[in-house]
Amino acid sequence: MQRVGNWPDSCPRSAAVFGSSGGIGKALCEALAQRGCETIHAGSRSGVEPVGPQYRPFTFDLEDEASIQSAAEAMQDNPPEWVIIATGVLTLPDGTGPERSYKRIDAAAMAKVLALNTIGPALIAKHFLPLLPRDRRCVFAALSARVGSISDNGLGGWHSYRASKAALNMLIRNFALEMARSHQRSIIVGLHPGTVDSPLSEPFQANLPEGQLTPPDAAAGNLLEVLAGLSSDDSGGVFDFAGKRVPA
Numbered sequence: 001m002q003r004v005g006n007w008p009d010s011c012p013r014s015a016a017v018f019g020s021s022g023g024i025g026k027a028l029c030e031a032l033a034q035r036g037c038e039t040i041h042a043g044s045r046s047g048v049e050p051v052g053p054q055y056r057p058f059t060f061d062l063e064d065e066a067s068i069q070s071a072a073e074a075m076q077d078n079p080p081e082w083v084i085i086a087t088g089v090l091t092l093p094d095g096t097g098p099e100r101s102y103k104r105i106d107a108a109a110m111a112k113v114l115a116l117n118t119i120g121p122a123l124i125a126k127h128f129l130p131l132l133p134r135d136r137r138c139v140f141a142a143l144s145a146r147v148g149s150i151s152d153n154g155l156g157g158w159h160s161y162r163a164s165k166a167a168l169n170m171l172i173r174n175f176a177l178e179m180a181r182s183h184q185r186s187i188i189v190g191l192h193p194g195t196v197d198s199p200l201s202e203p204f205q206a207n208l209p210e211g212q213l214t215p216p217d218a219a220a221g222n223l224l225e226v227l228a229g230l231s232s233d234d235s236g237g238v239f240d241f242a243g244k245r246v247p248a
Helices: 023-034 065-074 107-131 159-179 216-229
Strands: 014-018 039-044 055-059 082-085 138-143 186-192 238-240
Touching: 014 023, 023 039, 023 216, 055 065, 065 107, 082 107, 107 138, 107 159, 138 159, 138 216, 159 186, 186 216
Parallel strands: 014 039, 014 082, 039 055, 082 138, 138 186, 186 238
Antiparallel strands: none
16 A cells, blocks of 8 residues: 555545444544544434534435435535445344354345445445545545455355455445546545444454454544555555555
8 A cells, every 4th residue: 555645634625424323433523523624424324423513414324325315415515525434234133143154144134234235335436426526636435344355255154244345345446447537536445444342343242352342433543544545546445444455
């Protein structure tokens, strides 16, 4: 990764964060505000968090394209320079968790995971990539996961989650190639935040080695530093919280 800038010079004037009521999303909003971002479009299903003069709350639903389109239309007069998708699901609300064996694959559960982890972010890209500025550096980033790497997969299992993140990583590569034709300074990337102390990881925290669980505010700071250091040459890749490229 070629580092090209650091805070505050690389801080966007405006940003949109999808998933602002979640652990990482809320921390990202707060970290952007602390670093001087003037306008932060903070999106959640409820549309009520966070609160402050920099924030412009909006509502969206990953399974409702009309809500995403409506959010994009509302931002046309003040479009974000950075778009960060801080959403994702590992365990479904009904308790259905990642499959440890192919014998436990359920079509409906898999479709739900793909809808939230892959199709939803793709719809956000559909409506928000056109809003990104063409005349300066811009960023579109989505939370991915190291387990979405095909070449780095030595354990198997977690079929729906792995597949959804692998598909997301492919979309990121596709979007980067397409955007480079019209937005030469665009940076389209996936981000692996590590294991963050959040509802997503909570069911799996018991067996983690000491020191591996990262607080949301620290994770947010790590991710923003990574984004600040990327260049258009990095577009299409997936990077971890330390700025290292995750293999495809």
